[in-house]
Amino acid sequence: MSSYLDQLNPVQRQAAENTDGPVLVVAGPGSGKTRVLTFRIAHLIEKGVPPWEILSLTFTNKAAKEMQERIEKVVGDKARNVWSGTFHSIFARILRVEADKIGYSPNFTIYDTEDTKSVLGAIIKEMNLDKTVYNVNTIRSRISSAKSSLITPRLYAENEELKMQDRQAKMPYISEIYLKYGERCKRAGAMDFDDLLYRLYELWQKNPDVLEKYRKRFKYLMVDEFQDTNTLQYGIIRKLVHFEGSPRNICVVGDDAQSIYAFRGATIQNILDFEKDFSPYGIKVFKLEENYRSTEHIVQAANEVIRFNKRQIQKKIWSSKGNGQKIKVIKTMSDAEEGKRVGDTIVEQRNRFHLSNSDIAVLYRTNAQSRVMEEYLRRYNIPYRVFGGLSFYQRKEVKDLIAYLRLAINPRDEEALRRVINFPKRGIGDSTVDKISEMGGQQNLTMWEVLLHVDAATRTQKSIQEFIKIVQESGQKAETLNAYEAAMYIAKQSKLIEEYNQDKTVEGLGRLENLNALLDGIKSFVEDDEFETAAEQQNKSLGSYLQNIALLTDMDDESKQTGDYVTLMSVHSAKGLEFKSVFVVGLEEKLFPSFMSMDTPDGLDEERRLFYVAITRAEQFLTLTFAMSRYKFGQMQYNEMSRFIEEIPRDHLESTSALRSGFSADYEPTPSKSGGTSGVSGAFKPRPSSANAAPKIDPALFKPSPSEQIKIGSKVLHLKFGEGKVLNIDGGKDNRIATIFFEAADDEKEKRIMLKFAKLQIVE
DNA sequence: GAAGTGATGTTTTTT
DNA sequence: ACATCACTTC
Numbered sequence A: 001m002s003s004y005l006d007q008l009n010p011v012q013r014q015a016a017e018n019t020d021g022p023v024l025v026v027a028g029p030g031s032g033k034t035r036v037l038t039f040r041i042a043h044l045i046e047k048g049v050p051p052w053e054i055l056s057l058t059f060t061n062k063a064a065k066e067m068q069e070r071i072e073k074v075v076g077d078k079a080r081n082v083w084s085g086t087f088h089s090i091f092a093r094i095l096r097v098e099a100d101k102i103g104y105s106p107n108f109t110i111y112d113t114e115d116t117k118s119v120l121g122a123i124i125k126e127m128n129l130d131k132t133v134y135n136v137n138t139i140r141s142r143i144s145s146a147k148s149s150l151i152t153p154r155l156y157a158e159n160e161e162l163k164m165q166d167r168q169a170k171m172p173y174i175s176e177i178y179l180k181y182g183e184r185c186k187r188a189g190a191m192d193f194d195d196l197l198y199r200l201y202e203l204w205q206k207n208p209d210v211l212e213k214y215r216k217r218f219k220y221l222m223v224d225e226f227q228d229t230n231t232l233q234y235g236i237i238r239k240l241v242h243f244e245g246s247p248r249n250i251c252v253v254g255d256d257a258q259s260i261y262a263f264r265g266a267t268i269q270n271i272l273d274f275e276k277d278f279s280p281y282g283i284k285v286f287k288l289e290e291n292y293r294s295t296e297h298i299v300q301a302a303n304e305v306i307r308f309n310k311r312q313i314q315k316k317i318w319s320s321k322g323n324g325q326k327i328k329v330i331k332t333m334s335d336a337e338e339g340k341r342v343g344d345t346i347v348e349q350r351n352r353f354h355l356s357n358s359d360i361a362v363l364y365r366t367n368a369q370s371r372v373m374e375e376y377l378r379r380y381n382i383p384y385r386v387f388g389g390l391s392f393y394q395r396k397e398v399k400d401l402i403a404y405l406r407l408a409i410n411p412r413d414e415e416a417l418r419r420v421i422n423f424p425k426r427g428i429g430d431s432t433v434d435k436i437s438e439m440g441g442q443q444n445l446t447m448w449e450v451l452l453h454v455d456a457a458t459r460t461q462k463s464i465q466e467f468i469k470i471v472q473e474s475g476q477k478a479e480t481l482n483a484y485e486a487a488m489y490i491a492k493q494s495k496l497i498e499e500y501n502q503d504k505t506v507e508g509l510g511r512l513e514n515l516n517a518l519l520d521g522i523k524s525f526v527e528d529d530e531f532e533t534a535a536e537q538q539n540k541s542l543g544s545y546l547q548n549i550a551l552l553t554d555m556d557d558e559s560k561q562t563g564d565y566v567t568l569m570s571v572h573s574a575k576g577l578e579f580k581s582v583f584v585v586g587l588e589e590k591l592f593p594s595f596m597s598m599d600t601p602d603g604l605d606e607e608r609r610l611f612y613v614a615i616t617r618a619e620q621f622l623t624l625t626f627a628m629s630r631y632k633f634g635q636m637q638y639n640e641m642s643r644f645i646e647e648i649p650r651d652h653l654e655s656t657s658a659l660r661s662g663f664s665a666d667y668e669p670t671p672s673k674s675g676g677t678s679g680v681s682g683a684f685k686p687r688p689s690s691a692n693a694a695p696k697i698d699p700a701l702f703k704p705s706p707s708e709q710i711k712i713g714s715k716v717l718h719l720k721f722g723e724g725k726v727l728n729i730d731g732g733k734d735n736r737i738a739t740i741f742f743e744a745a746d747d748e749k750e751k752r753i754m755l756k757f758a759k760l761q762i763v764e
Numbered sequence B: 001g002a003a004g005t006g007a008t009g010t011t012t013t014t015t
Numbered sequence C: 001a002c003a004t005c006a007c008t009t010c
Helices: A003-007 A010-017 A033-046 A061-081 A087-102 A113-126 A136-148 A153-158 A160-168 A174-187 A193-206 A208-217 A231-241 A269-281 A296-306 A335-353 A367-379 A396-409 A414-420 A430-443 A447-453 A458-480 A483-493 A496-502 A506-527 A542-550 A601-615
Strands: A023-027 A054-058 A083-086 A109-111 A190-192 A220-223 A250-254 A284-288 A328-332 A360-364 A384-386 A566-570 A579-584 A618-627 A629-632 A635-638 A715-718 A722-730 A737-742 A750-754 A760-762
Touching: A003 A010, A003 A033, A010 A033, A010 A284, A023 A033, A023 A269, A033 A054, A033 A061, A033 A220, A033 A250, A054 A061, A054 A087, A061 A083, A083 A087, A087 A193, A087 A208, A087 A542, A109 A113, A109 A193, A109 A542, A113 A136, A113 A174, A113 A190, A113 A414, A113 A430, A136 A174, A136 A193, A136 A231, A153 A160, A153 A174, A160 A174, A174 A190, A190 A193, A193 A208, A193 A231, A208 A231, A220 A231, A231 A250, A231 A269, A250 A269, A296 A601, A296 A618, A328 A335, A335 A360, A335 A367, A335 A579, A335 A618, A335 A629, A360 A367, A367 A384, A367 A566, A396 A414, A396 A458, A396 A483, A396 A496, A396 A506, A396 A542, A414 A430, A414 A447, A430 A447, A447 A458, A458 A483, A483 A496, A483 A506, A483 A542, A496 A506, A506 A542, A579 A601, A601 A618
Parallel strands: A023 A250, A023 A284, A054 A083, A054 A220, A109 A190, A220 A250, A328 A618, A360 A566, A360 A579, A384 A566, A579 A618
Antiparallel strands: A629 A635, A715 A722, A715 A760, A722 A737, A737 A750
């Protein structure tokens, strides 16, 4: 049973076998790092290390799950006892156990970004600050990075540099807001994402005995995507393994070239520090440079592009998969046309290379770009799924019900309370809510506690009593019933179902459907034991369910991962994934690289790493597109081609004509006198790909033009051969024969066609 | 307190 | 383009 190690190349194998002492694995894209981590863990277990002494940290639930499954394949059920999960989920689990030591209940709520912003908004309002100056997003990110740098509100207030920055930004009160925010979260029994890290650090800092317990428990530590860790995360890791007498069994895997989360505090300094911190203890460094994912043109393009970055760990990835296809570049006049051309190309690739939809991904810099893409994929009848953006759990109606569920578990949860205290409407208006909130602020009480004692006008008072009753009864049900039964009860008692039932509009029906989907989800949580791992001693309570979903993102939506769909997602979300064919769209200056980061060298480098991540997702086909104009804020913007395309040596590109001309690959465009039609709304004319395969022209949209109008230079559409350009016309008046060049034809691209009989539609 | 209307800013990425 | 939010009116 030792054969599993034979599946690794020599370097991978060494990285997997050197289980004792510190190890740094620098792993290029597609170099099999997950494989190394999996086999490493499997190897440990085979050697007799108890699975529960192994801690494996990743960034996404998806990566964690994949890892778990792959270990299971090698070592079987024992894999279930490995502590494997995201930083946030593992730390939350520990914090629930130790909650009392830091003044929290094990039932603490996790505030998501929206909750956080809402709390901040309330504080700003109460402090009578101008919220156009005190922008919640800015403040949230400042507080977040403070926490990630271990700066408490107090340290913040004493930090001259921060104070000066705040004064310059005309927001001198940020440190006060930070302080209040912390108090409020604590009072509400809530932690935000950063707290899950920060509070654990603090817990270990203040309670050496607790830290000791975990040092003993986790004998082997593994960290994936180490380049994305922030200072705080590394701090926690260090506490766990970097101490006097520790065997320092830690393995971190990362790639500085794929560090794309600097904006939320990640720093590749951690990689450098790691090397420094552990070098006295015999650190071993392995570099995985063979890329098993992509063909040579793609890999080399990636290498060349990343060379434009200043600092980096010396590393050059290579592929033994052969040259493969060159990278295709498509230039279009507008974002709409970009959508069309991507649609075209997808159809073509499916036909010519027998790709499934699920082999294909469209990646973009900003989620907003999905709109246009979706519109055109829909027109082409190409099935797709959009990942990212707001997840199922972030939809209004879903959040509404979840807010009631959260209140049942933790009535001090202020954000949940605010959300539903008057929804469905029960006569507790804004002014009442503000009053309650203010009283809470003054007396250091939560809104819930204020509610319990409030004296208000009798009518309002009655409504409040009603609300209190719902929450209290919900709480009782949550204790006695399982998650599903409790949720059903709450959904009915709160009148949420009734409320959405009354809305008979299309959206209303969708909302009701979503509510039911949520309830179904809870049901399967109760029935399904897939979630159960011995390590987390799951039960089926409502509280347990809420803990489970609090850290889920849209990427974890399983229903989206099955079936034959083209994937649409941001480049950030695509990290760690791979597809046979990848489209990177919107490659324009100010979009990719983003205008937000292109002014600073560091920002630009990060954008370039992001581009590096994007192109290295592709196994065989890589298509880069850019549009000369696109709508932004409802206004037309004119853009230039991204510098990143120019940074790819031309010999990796399929045709360079796209870089010059307005039209695709192989022929020059014909300037049209009647003003450009391409892309600007108007009729939609698909451009089929292959003459042999069934062309994907919708006959309903095909309108043959009178043959007299066809001239040399016309661009025409043929039902079978697709789009072509008229190169020549000869023959007499009634027997005119056109020589037409069809780009998409497989065999002879130039065809001679009798205009009298042919059905051709003039495109321009 | 609810419901309707006009002004305003927003979009970089996510656990 | 779109949503959110302040403001008005009932």
